[in-house]
Amino acid sequence: MNMSSRITQDVDRACExxxxxxxxxxxxxxxxxxxxxxxxxxAVSRVYTxxxxxxxxxxxxHLSPHDDIKRWGHLNESAQLLANAFWPGPLxxxxxxxxxxxxxxxxxxxxxxxxxxxxxxxxxLLNAVGDAxxxxxxxxxxxxSPTCAEHVVNDLGDSVDxxxxxxxxxxxxxxxxxxxxxxxxxVLRPGxxxxxxxxxxxxxxISAVDGPSRAPGMLLAHYAPKARVELFTSMDEAExxxxxxxxxxxxxxxLHHVDMTRYALSLYDNLRSADLNGNEVVLAxxxxxxxxxxxxxxxxSKAAASN
Ligand code: TXA
Ligand code: MG
Numbered sequence: 001m002n003m004s005s006r007i008t009q010d011v012d013r014a015c016e017x018x019x020x021x022x023x024x025x026x027x028x029x030x031x032x033x034x035x036x037x038x039x040x041x042x043a044v045s046r047v048y049t050x051x052x053x054x055x056x057x058x059x060x061x062h063l064s065p066h067d068d069i070k071r072w073g074h075l076n077e078s079a080q081l082l083a084n085a086f087w088p089g090p091l092x093x094x095x096x097x098x099x100x101x102x103x104x105x106x107x108x109x110x111x112x113x114x115x116x117x118x119x120x121x122x123x124x125l126l127n128a129v130g131d132a133x134x135x136x137x138x139x140x141x142x143x144x145s146p147t148c149a150e151h152v153v154n155d156l157g158d159s160v161d162x163x164x165x166x167x168x169x170x171x172x173x174x175x176x177x178x179x180x181x182x183x184x185x186x187v188l189r190p191g192x193x194x195x196x197x198x199x200x201x202x203x204x205x206i207s208a209v210d211g212p213s214r215a216p217g218m219l220l221a222h223y224a225p226k227a228r229v230e231l232f233t234s235m236d237e238a239e240x241x242x243x244x245x246x247x248x249x250x251x252x253x254x255l256h257h258v259d260m261t262r263y264a265l266s267l268y269d270n271l272r273s274a275d276l277n278g279n280e281v282v283l284a285x286x287x288x289x290x291x292x293x294x295x296x297x298x299x300x301s302k303a304a305a306s307n
Contacts, residue, residue, distance in 0.1 A: 006153055006160070007150075007165050008163070009121075011121060011124045011128055015125060015128035018037050018043075018129050018133065019037070019129065021040050022036075023043060023046050023050065024036075024125075024163065024164060025146075025152035025153075025156070025163030026164055026166075027119055027164060027167065028122050029117060029118045029169060030090050030171045030172070030173060030174050030175050030191070030192075031138075031147055031169055031172070032145070032149070032152050034137070034138035034156070035133045035135045037133060038102065038131070038132040038134045041104050044059070044102075044105060047134065047136065050156060051140055051141050052141040053136065054141075055107060056107050057136075058105060058107040058109060059105050059106075059113070059134035059135070059136050060135060061105060061112055061114050062115055062122070062132065062134070063126065063132055064127050065123065069083065072101055072112060073098060076095070078180050078183075079095050079180035081201050082180070083116075086193050086201075087115075087116040088117060088123065089117075090117075090118070090191050090192040090193055091175055091178065092113050092114065092115040093114050094112070094113050094177060095111060095112060095114065096110060096111055096112075097110060105134055111181055113177065119166055121164060121166035122166065138152045138155065140156070142222055142223075142224060143155070143224060144224065144225055144268045144272055145173070145174060145223065145268050146268070147168060147172050148167070148169070149165035149166075151268075151269075169265075171191075171264060172265040172266065173264045173267060173292075175189075175193075176189060176190060176194070177191070178198060186206070187206055187207070190294040191295045194291050194292070194294065196290075196291070222299075222302040223299045223302050223306075224302070224307075225274055225275045225303065227253075227271075227274045228280065228281050228282070228307045229284055229300065230281060231300060231301065231304050232283060232284065232286065234285065235285050238256065238285050242254050242283050245280075245281060245283075250281060251280050251281070252279060252283055253270075253277070253281075253282055253283065254283045254285070255267075255282055255284040256284070260293050263287055263292075264292050267296060267299065271303065
């Protein structure tokens with residue numbers, strides 16, 4: 001199969017591939033996922049192999065709005081409020097799992113990560129499949145997440161059976177992961193749904209995780225292009241450094257947007273472009289530490305930590 005025939009907009013075809021035990025690039029509003037039917041152990045194991053991901057890093061279970069969430073996880077009051085407010089949407093809830101959730105999805109943990117994506121094609125696919133689908137971001141372990149179908153094919157080549165093309169992701173960075181396993185509510189990975197949004201809905205003070213995280217995969221080094229990533233607090237500083245690099249023959253590019261939505265939307269594509277263009281250094285200007293800016297800073301810091 002050549003590369004272009006690996007990309008389709010045909011949901012039924014993607015559904016057939018999944019039901020035969022295949023793995024499919026699935027669009028979501030955040031980033032593209034690498035989907036497999038959660039209850040198919042062999043298909044899930046292929047997802048780990050293709051990503052090159054350690055099996056100790058569990059997977060998010062994606063559900064349709066028509067699914068009965070209670071079959072998969074136990075949502076406490078806070079989790080229920082958050083689900084009502086933000087699903088379908090860019091929020092993953094980490095909750096105690098039910099006995100239906102296979103060990104190969106959670107790495108035998110007693111929790112499961114659940115999400116209902118806000119993407120019509122993803123929901124059509126989930127409804128067609130009629131079962132839950134695991135979907136980690138469809139990139140190789142530690143690298144930049146894909147935000148369009150071509151990124152998935154470029155990264156995974158013929159190790160992915162099919163990619164369902166749902167256009168460009170409208171958010172561009174991964175979902176907020178919130179742990180609701182006891183009376184505390186904790187943000188394990190920042191995203192479009194902010195700590196303030198979560199506090200407003202639950203009426204609780206929300207703490208972000210620092211130190212070693214309880215979501216394996218929240219490693220310090222992640223989301224990394226080949227280019228070295230350097231962080232700056234102002235555009236002036238970044239441009240000054242860029243000019244210095246250019247003078248010494250080092251190919252550098254500045255990354256910045258005043259608009260947070262556009263910054264998030266183009267972040268991974270820009271990191272990929274830097275590599276394609278042969279830039280040795282990406283000089284990224286950190287956005288303010290509020291709202292979506294928190295998530296952008298998180299991804300940029302991890303990209304820089306991989307240098
Ligand atoms: O936006 C997203 O969340 C995308 C799209 C495709 O939905 N998915 C995504 O999946 O970012 P992934 O696998 O790249 O990141 C999920 C993170 C991982 O760091 C994983 O370790 C953590 O969630 N996670 C999943 N299940 C968990 C569990 N039971 N306990 C702790 N952490 C868990
Ligand atoms: Mg990922």
